[in-house]
Amino acid sequence: xxxxxxxxxxxxxxxxxxxxxxxxxIRDINLRVNRGEFVALxxxxxxxxxxxxxxxxxxxxxxxxxxxxxxxxxxxxxxxxGVVFQNHSLLPWLTCFDNVYLxxxxxxxxxxxxxxxxxxxxxxxxxxxxxxxxxKHPNEISGGMKQRVGIARALAIEPAVLLLDEPxxxxxxxxRAHLQDELLRIVAETKSTVVMVTHDVDEAVLLSDRxxxxxxxxxxxxxxxxxVKLARPRDRLALAEDSNYHHYRKAVVEFLxxxxxxxx
Amino acid sequence: MSNAITLPLVASSNVTExxxxxxxxxxxVETAKLTSEETSDSRAAREAExxxxxxxxxxxxxxxxxxxxxxxxxxxxxVLVWQFLAQINNQIPSPAKVWAAAVKxxxxxxxxxxxxxxxxxxxxxSSLKRVGMGFGLAALVGIPLGFMIGRFTFxxxxxxxxxxILRPVSPLAWLPxxxxxxxxxxxxxxxxxxxxxxxxxIINTSVGVQRIPQxxxxxxxxxxxxxxxxxxxxxxxxxxxxMLTGVKLSxxxxxxxxxxxxxxxxxxxxxxxxxxxxxxxVVEHIIVAIFxxxxxxxxxxxxxxxxxxxxxxxxxx
Numbered sequence: 001x002x003x004x005x006x007x008x009x010x011x012x013x014x015x016x017x018x019x020x021x022x023x024x025x026i027r028d029i030n031l032r033v034n035r036g037e038f039v040a041l042x043x044x045x046x047x048x049x050x051x052x053x054x055x056x057x058x059x060x061x062x063x064x065x066x067x068x069x070x071x072x073x074x075x076x077x078x079x080x081x082g083v084v085f086q087n088h089s090l091l092p093w094l095t096c097f098d099n100v101y102l103x104x105x106x107x108x109x110x111x112x113x114x115x116x117x118x119x120x121x122x123x124x125x126x127x128x129x130x131x132x133x134x135x136k137h138p139n140e141i142s143g144g145m146k147q148r149v150g151i152a153r154a155l156a157i158e159p160a161v162l163l164l165d166e167p168x169x170x171x172x173x174x175x176r177a178h179l180q181d182e183l184l185r186i187v188a189e190t191k192s193t194v195v196m197v198t199h200d201v202d203e204a205v206l207l208s209d210r211x212x213x214x215x216x217x218x219x220x221x222x223x224x225x226x227x228v229k230l231a232r233p234r235d236r237l238a239l240a241e242d243s244n245y246h247h248y249r250k251a252v253v254e255f256l257x258x259x260x261x262x263x264x
Numbered sequence: 265m266s267n268a269i270t271l272p273l274v275a276s277s278n279v280t281e282x283x284x285x286x287x288x289x290x291x292x293v294e295t296a297k298l299t300s301e302e303t304s305d306s307r308a309a310r311e312a313e314x315x316x317x318x319x320x321x322x323x324x325x326x327x328x329x330x331x332x333x334x335x336x337x338x339x340x341x342x343v344l345v346w347q348f349l350a351q352i353n354n355q356i357p358s359p360a361k362v363w364a365a366a367v368k369x370x371x372x373x374x375x376x377x378x379x380x381x382x383x384x385x386x387x388x389x390s391s392l393k394r395v396g397m398g399f400g401l402a403a404l405v406g407i408p409l410g411f412m413i414g415r416f417t418f419x420x421x422x423x424x425x426x427x428x429i430l431r432p433v434s435p436l437a438w439l440p441x442x443x444x445x446x447x448x449x450x451x452x453x454x455x456x457x458x459x460x461x462x463x464x465x466i467i468n469t470s471v472g473v474q475r476i477p478q479x480x481x482x483x484x485x486x487x488x489x490x491x492x493x494x495x496x497x498x499x500x501x502x503x504x505x506x507m508l509t510g511v512k513l514s515x516x517x518x519x520x521x522x523x524x525x526x527x528x529x530x531x532x533x534x535x536x537x538x539x540x541x542x543x544x545x546v547v548e549h550i551i552v553a554i555f556x557x558x559x560x561x562x563x564x565x566x567x568x569x570x571x572x573x574x575x576x577x578x579x580x581x
Contacts, residue, residue, distance in 0.1 A: 057486055058486075059482065059486065077485045077486045077487075077488055078488060079487065079488060081486070082486075083486045085479060085483075087479060089479040089482060091480060091483065091497065091501070093501040093502075094497070102489070102493070102497055106488065106489055106490075106493070107487075157487075
């Protein structure tokens with residue numbers, strides 16, 4: 001059926017039961033994601049992009065339609081999808097190592113010896129450049145480093161899809177740029193399939209293969225999908241001069257501010 | 265108000281001045297030693313460092329003085345007022361008389377001449393033992409119950425009205441029920457401690473469970489953690505600070521209540537001893553008992569605060 005695609009979203013609709021009655025958040029969502037593809041979901045706040053990501057994560061279930069991840073229907077959260085939350089969500093009483101180990105143990109626990117689990121944890125933290133802070137607690141490291149641990153935790157379980165919910169939204173601009181570069185490197189190294197929610201146009205163009213632009217809610221849906229055909233590896237400095245980059249950037253900005261301007 | 269503030273300040277500035285003179289002298293001696301062997305350049309550096317060290321030490325001493333002097337002044341005033349009251353009402357023993365009685369009591373705290381005449385050490389220990397047992401049983405029941413009430417809304421709604429009615433009841437009101445059921449004073453007193461210390465533990469634990477940030481539970485959900493892992497890695501550590509606050513509140517209440525309960529039940533214990541001394545009209549012993557109760561209560565709370573501090577984690581930053 002859809003075996004060619006790694007991630008399939010088919011006619012998905014999500015309603016919420018609120019005090020004001022039935023609320024249609026997103027409707028008619030159709031999306032196909034290939035293996036190894038990086039897709040960004042962009043839109044104004046309230047457009048339901050996080051709702052869609054939660055559906056992919058299995059944290060909530062669709063009111064209508066089907067989601068399929070790596071050939072299996074999404075019926076709840078599962079270790080085939082690694083999630084990075086906006087606010088890092090590390091457990092403050094565990095060290096960076098233990099935070100990642102918790103995930104590794106859950107997924108590979110029964111199958112592999114302890115030494116191997118430990119190695120996986122260390123490798124994941126090394127991948128995000130945190131080998132030196134491995135035994136620190138979250139309150140001892142910076143916000144950017146916490147988010148790296150979050151990414152390490154999500155990647156350590158070798159998920160079929162990496163889901164990022166505005167992962168750099170809470171960081172300052174310089175740290176954010178740095179982590180975007182790191183994410184480019186990590187995704188290239190691990191060949192991960194990524195779906196990322198963002199509200200940052202530059203972030204979307206820099207990182208993605210495709211940008212899914214969503215209309216405003218309620219009853220939001222996919223407005224346009226933009227293919228970003230920029231060669232990889234991408235370099236922030238080189239792209240700053242690239243006319244294609246500016247073309248893509250302009251397309252997204254036009255969608256957001258001309259076609260689907262949000263009343264403030 | 266202004267008097268109370270100026271008094272310690274005057275006292276502390278005197279002390280710091282003395283400290284200044286002493287350190288200036290030390291500095292002189294040490295620099296004299298240095299001159300013989302070092303070049304002027306490094307000597308200047310050493311001197312600057314030394315002066316810095318002195319300044320830091322002075323700051324440390326003065327902050328210590330600022331902390332302790334007001335407390336000492338407070339105590340002095342307290343004793344002064346007490347002395348004054350003792351002078352106008354000769355039924356109240358003077359501080360000196362109470363001090364002498366305390367020294368005598370604590371010189372042999374563990375004598376035992378029959379069940380009604382035991383050393384003050386035995387009395388304190390028996391009270392602590394009762395508190396420990398009642399409190400321990402309350403923790404065994406209250407903490408798991410708190411977890412369940414926090415985790416299951418149905419249970420919360422089921423128990424909330426009962427807890428709301430029973431919690432404001434003075435623990436001593438439960439004493440007759442204890443005497444009726446257990447037919448003995450000692451278990452009845454433990455029962456009263458159990459009842460009074462269980463509420464803060466149930467309530468704080470359940471509130472802690474309800475306030476676990478959704479983020480942590482989302483982590484558990486996306487990782488599909490087992491119930492056991494959720495409990496040991498997320499629920500328990502997240503609730504621990506709340507739980508320990510409940511435990512701390514409980515021990516304070518338990519210690520308050522044991523004195524009253526023992527006055528009613530008799531036996532060996534600091535509350536009973538206090539009442540016994542009232543019957544004997546040894547007022548200085550009553551005052552000793554008041555101080556002992558206060559100090560033991562303070563120590564219990566300090567102990568639990570220390571334990572709680574070890575398990576505090578820093579959520580923010």
